[in-house]
Amino acid sequence: MSQYVDLSAYQGWACADCGQPLVPGSVDVSYLGNSFPVELLKCPGCGLVFVPEELALGKMVEVEKALEDK
Amino acid sequence: MAVPLYEHPVWESLPDQVMRPGGLILTERAFSFAELASGSRVLDLGCGLGATLRHLSADYGLAAFGVDVSSPLLGRADRDDKVAFVQARSEQLPLASESIGAVISECTLSLFEMESALREVVRVLKPGGWFIVSDLYVRNVDGIAALRQLPAGTSIGAAMAQEEIEAKIAACGLDIVTWQDCSEHLKAFPFCRLSTAAEVNPFDLVIAAGKAKLGYYVMVARKS
Numbered sequence: 400m401s402q403y404v405d406l407s408a409y410q411g412w413a414c415a416d417c418g419q420p421l422v423p424g425s426v427d428v429s430y431l432g433n434s435f436p437v438e439l440l441k442c443p444g445c446g447l448v449f450v451p452e453e454l455a456l457g458k459m460v461e462v463e464k465a466l467e468d469k
Numbered sequence: 470m471a472v473p474l475y476e477h478p479v480w481e482s483l484p485d486q487v488m489r490p491g492g493l494i495l496t497e498r499a500f501s502f503a504e505l506a507s508g509s510r511v512l513d514l515g516c517g518l519g520a521t522l523r524h525l526s527a528d529y530g531l532a533a534f535g536v537d538v539s540s541p542l543l544g545r546a547d548r549d550d551k552v553a554f555v556q557a558r559s560e561q562l563p564l565a566s567e568s569i570g571a572v573i574s575e576c577t578l579s580l581f582e583m584e585s586a587l588r589e590v591v592r593v594l595k596p597g598g599w600f601i602v603s604d605l606y607v608r609n610v611d612g613i614a615a616l617r618q619l620p621a622g623t624s625i626g627a628a629m630a631q632e633e634i635e636a637k638i639a640a641c642g643l644d645i646v647t648w649q650d651c652s653e654h655l656k657a658f659p660f661c662r663l664s665t666a667a668e669v670n671p672f673d674l675v676i677a678a679g680k681a682k683l684g685y686y687v688m689v690a691r692k693s
Contacts, residue, residue: 465676
């Protein structure tokens with residue numbers, strides 16, 4: 400399980416382009432020049448990354464607000 | 470955390486083993502304010518792997534001494550005959566009073582018991598000696614609470630506001646010569662690579678740093 404989001408909840412998801420099952424892997428998240436690695440599901444074939452909605456609308460929004468001083 | 474962050478092997482993967490933002494560029498900027506004759510004795514508080522010591526010795530001809538509390542770090546430091554390492558706390562320096570021309574503290578001051586460390590800095594500096602500091606600081610005090618919630622043991626969670634730092638420096642009898650904001654150097658520093666080593670959620674690290682408007686400064690002060 401990732402420490403940022405419960406990846407096990409997305410077990411069985413496959414890449415929309417390749418059809419291969421997504422696997423956990425390190426992904427570099429970058430925003431406004433700040434970059435850091437997180438573990439997310441991605442396609443072992445084409446590298447497409449799956450960002451769960453709860454992460455996109457949760458911590459990622461918080462990061463945007465903190466860095467943009469909204 | 471299994472080992473303190475400053476002892477984590479991740480540092481040895483960074484360029485020149487420099488364990489702070491700005492690297493030797495900011496070391497040189499800070500030393501441009503200090504008038505030090507070749508051969509002057511310089512003390513590095515929290516010298517880590519000794520990158521600054523080797524630089525000051527090789528490029529400035531200074532007699533460089535370093536203290537660090539970490540035995541593992543000192544054990545991994547590259548040694549040469551011209552620099553000296555001692556395991557000691559910066560709050561209790563094993564050095565004679567008024568024996569040092571300049572003391573440097575790079576990204577370490579906020580990790581110390583600051584009043585005790587500053588008392589020791591003033592004690593070991595010769596009259597007219599220089600105290601050179603670079604460290605993280607908070608530019609939005611409303612965000613300090615978020616920083617304090619990060620795990621202890623890093624400069625990030627202990628960063629203070631400029632006014633508080635300057636007050637502590639002045640209270641120990643040092644005159645501040647210059648304070649420069651160098652926050653642009655934070656972007657190039659791989660904080661978030663360190664987050665894994667520090668067992669900090671990188672999202673929480675970025676959020677806390679953003680709320681506090683975490684910055685980086687160089688300050689040069691002088692003993693009267």
